Amino acid sequence: MIAGLLLSAFALGGLCGTAAAEDFEPADFNVTSELLKLGVDVSKLPGLSGLGGRDVSAPCTAACKSLSALYGDNAVYAQNTTGYGAFTSAYWSSIQSEVDPLCIFKPAKVADVSVLVLLSRLTQCPFAFKSGGHAAFAGASSVEGGITVSFENFKDVTVSRDRKTVKIQPGNNWVDVYKVLDPQDLTVTGGRVARVGTGGLTLGGGISYFSNIYGWACDNVVSYEVVTASGRVVHATPTAFPKLYWALRGGGNNFGIVTSFTFETIPLPKGQMWGGTRTYLESNFEGVVDAFAGVIANSPSDPNAGIWVAWILKYGLKLAATELYYAKPDGAANATIFNDFKAMTPIADTTKSRNVSEYSEAQQSTNPYGLREVYWCMTVKADARIARVARDIYYQERPAVANIEGAGPVLIFQGITVGQMQKMSRNGGNALGLDHRDGPLYLIQIACWWKNAADDEAIYAFARKVMDRIAAEATALGVQSDYIYMNYGSRFQNVIAGYGADNVNKLRDIARQYDPKAVFQTLQPGHFKLDRAPVSS
Numbered sequence: 370m371i372a373g374l375l376l377s378a379f380a381l382g383g384l385c386g387t388a389a390a391e392d393f394e395p396a397d398f399n400v401t402s403e404l405l406k407l408g409v410d411v412s413k414l415p416g417l418s419g420l421g422g423r424d425v426s427a428p429c430t431a432a433c434k435s436l437s438a439l440y441g442d443n444a445v446y447a448q449n450t451t452g453y454g455a456f457t458s459a460y461w462s463s464i465q466s467e468v469d470p471l472c473i474f475k476p477a478k479v480a481d482v483s484v485l486v487l488l489s490r491l492t493q494c495p496f497a498f499k500s501g502g503h504a505a506f507a508g509a510s511s512v513e514g515g516i517t518v519s520f521e522n523f524k525d526v527t528v529s530r531d532r533k534t535v536k537i538q539p540g541n542n543w544v545d546v547y548k549v550l551d552p553q554d555l556t557v558t559g560g561r562v563a564r565v566g567t568g569g570l571t572l573g574g575g576i577s578y579f580s581n582i583y584g585w586a587c588d589n590v591v592s593y594e595v596v597t598a599s600g601r602v603v604h605a606t607p608t609a610f611p612k613l614y615w616a617l618r619g620g621g622n623n624f625g626i627v628t629s630f631t632f633e634t635i636p637l638p639k640g641q642m643w644g645g646t647r648t649y650l651e652s653n654f655e656g657v658v659d660a661f662a663g664v665i666a667n668s669p670s671d672p673n674a675g676i677w678v679a680w681i682l683k684y685g686l687k688l689a690a691t692e693l694y695y696a697k698p699d700g701a702a703n704a705t706i707f708n709d710f711k712a713m714t715p716i717a718d719t720t721k722s723r724n725v726s727e728y729s730e731a732q733q734s735t736n737p738y739g740l741r742e743v744y745w746c747m748t749v750k751a752d753a754r755i756a757r758v759a760r761d762i763y764y765q766e767r768p769a770v771a772n773i774e775g776a777g778p779v780l781i782f783q784g785i786t787v788g789q790m791q792k793m794s795r796n797g798g799n800a801l802g803l804d805h806r807d808g809p810l811y812l813i814q815i816a817c818w819w820k821n822a823a824d825d826e827a828i829y830a831f832a833r834k835v836m837d838r839i840a841a842e843a844t845a846l847g848v849q850s851d852y853i854y855m856n857y858g859s860r861f862q863n864v865i866a867g868y869g870a871d872n873v874n875k876l877r878d879i880a881r882q883y884d885p886k887a888v889f890q891t892l893q894p895g896h897f898k899l900d901r902a903p904v905s906s
């Protein structure tokens with residue numbers, strides 16, 4: 370007993386200088402008595418009584434039964450029920466739908482999330498939370514044999530009285546938010562595609578139509594309501610729990626369960642902006658690269674303008690599908706920054722003025738549900754030479770997947786502009802490790818869908834080869850960059866390591882302070898952890 374206490378004290382003391390100051394979770398933290406404070410008497414729960422929180426033989430059976438006993442059968446879906454099937458099939462990627470948790474829990478309020486975390490600690494049953502369910506790989510927002518938690522009862526979207534902020538709960542996807550904000554002449558730095566979740570996108574960073582002006586999603590959150598590993602609910606802001614606030618800006622699911630995000634709002638009359646896809650033939654490929662490079666380099670001159678370029682093969686034709694968007698209506702007339710694109714004749718053009726809700730729905734229609742999916746990404750310093758090389762490598766390697774059923778590989782370029790990077794230092798900075806003096810960067814991403822599990826390895830090998838070849842060329846050109854964007858990362862990538870050694874150490878210190886028993890590293894095993902990729906490769 371004494372030895373145990375000494376060990377804990379030693380472990381705590383070794384963390385970081387400030388751990389003791391805040392003493393967030395004492396070494397003698399008692400999960401059972403914390404549950405009691407929340408009105409949960411463990412001795413009365415099926416499968417838990419008399420176990421004292423240790424050695425529960427079937428941890429998840431006990432945990433799921435306890436949740437049913439506490440909250441009723443309507444709050445818990447068991448395997449092979451209709452509700453269970455509807456929930457698991459609602460992930461964007463069918464790879465995530467194939468994961469079978471033992472049960473699905475639907476908390477109704479924040480305290481229920483605290484109880485879930487504590488029950489998981491007591492029983493050692495693993496858990497995962499699902500917001501919009503757009504992460505592509507198995508176990509990112511579900512957990513085999515454990516408890517997957519649905520945020521479907523966390524649907525609040527409330528604009529503050531002074532209209533300067535909006536509180537968004539993670540049961541909303543972005544179009545839910547835009548439907549509320551468009552008619553109020555407001556928007557936020559949210560996702561660009563309708564049914565992407567507010568939770569995952571914001572915790573990984575979050576690139577918006579408005580990011581060149583206002584920064585990434587995480588840089589526009591002024592307060593996180595978060596359930597920590599001890600079940601305690603805190604509001605992390607630039608002044609309250611500032612380290613936790615910093616870590617939540619890009620640190621993913623490693624620091625707590627966020628039950629609401631308070632975003633700064635952006636004025637946008639009727640939610641009207643401009644954007645769409647201009648598609649160019651191969652004869653314009655050189656021009657497309659130069660025009661893309663120009664928009665990223667010149668972004669500070671008109672940060673309303675944003676872009677991505679998708680290199681595709683369709684009907685046997687190599688095509689560049691360029692997404693051009695503008696943070697105001699009438700981009701066709703007013704966005705002179707796109708003049709180099711306008712000088713080339715597209716074979717198709719869907720650009721127009723429209724509200725953010727409608728635009729995000731149009732994006733969803735080109736990203737259908739129910740297929741196997743992989744995202745894989747890297748960054749490089751902005752340089753048209755590497756953009757050309759990357760494009761060419763993708764088309765050289767593409768035949769490797771030509772005969773795979775349903776395979777639709779795309780190479781996508783975006784810019785992490787100087788404007789975006791400058792906003793990352795707002796409110797004490799974020800965890801991503803990006804410095805505007807190194808910018809701008811290109812974000813290069815492979816996205817691919819396909820049909821059959823038998824082809825998984827071939828698809829991963831293709832994506833890896835394209836990325837490895839581009840990385841080698843980037844190094845040769847001296848434009849390599851370590852940063853990996855979490856929200857486009859593959860399960861083979863150690864995303865957090867790319868934030869830089871200083872930030873990795875800082876994140877680990879903060880995790881030890883707020884989660885000394887590493888609950889979010891071990892009991893919530895999915896997605897990008899502080900010390901590893903989701904799977905070893």
Ligand SMILES: Cc1cc2nc3c(=O)[nH]c(=O)nc-3n(C[C@H](O)[C@H](O)[C@H](O)COP(=O)(O)OP(=O)(O)OC[C@H]3O[C@@H](n4cnc5c(N)ncnc54)[C@H](O)[C@@H]3O)c2cc1C
Pocket residue numbers: 461497498499500501502503504505509510539560561562564565566567568569570571572573574575576577621622625626627628736856857895896897
């Ligand atoms: C079609 C498509 C379009 C996209 N467009 C964009 C875009 O425009 N900009 C951009 O930046 N990214 C974009 N992404 C990437 C997107 O940000 C990631 O896929 C992100 O993980 C999706 O979030 P989600 O809530 O839907 O995912 P989920 O799979 O539900 O969650 C992802 C991870 O976050 C965790 N998590 C979610 N909510 C919480 C919470 N409240 N507290 C703690 N942990 C939580 C989950 O447990 C999981 O580990 C897009 C992805 C797709 C597939």
Ligand SMILES: *[C@@H]1O[C@H](CO)[C@@H](O)[C@H](O)[C@H]1NC(C)=O
Pocket residue numbers: 399400401402405
């Ligand atoms: C934890 O708290 C419970 C309930 O208050 C109590 O019965 C138990 O003895 C405590 N455990 C320890 C190790 O102190």
Ligand SMILES: *[C@@H]1O[C@H](CO)[C@@H](O)[C@H](O)[C@H]1NC(C)=O
Pocket residue numbers: 448449
């Ligand atoms: C659900 O169905 C699967 C497949 O039929 C079966 O293996 C599993 O045991 C079932 N689970 C429950 C809880 O009935």
Ligand SMILES: *[C@@H]1O[C@H](CO)[C@@H](O)[C@H](O)[C@H]1NC(C)=O
Pocket residue numbers: 547548549551552639640723724726727
């Ligand atoms: C967005 O625009 C469409 C088309 O004009 C309109 O039908 C819809 O009501 C608008 N949505 C919102 C939320 O304002």
Ligand SMILES: *[C@@H]1O[C@H](CO)[C@@H](O)[C@H](O)[C@H]1NC(C)=O
Pocket residue numbers: 697698699702703
């Ligand atoms: C677009 O430009 C025209 C004139 O060039 C101007 O009158 C109009 O207000 C501009 N529109 C926007 C949305 O800025």
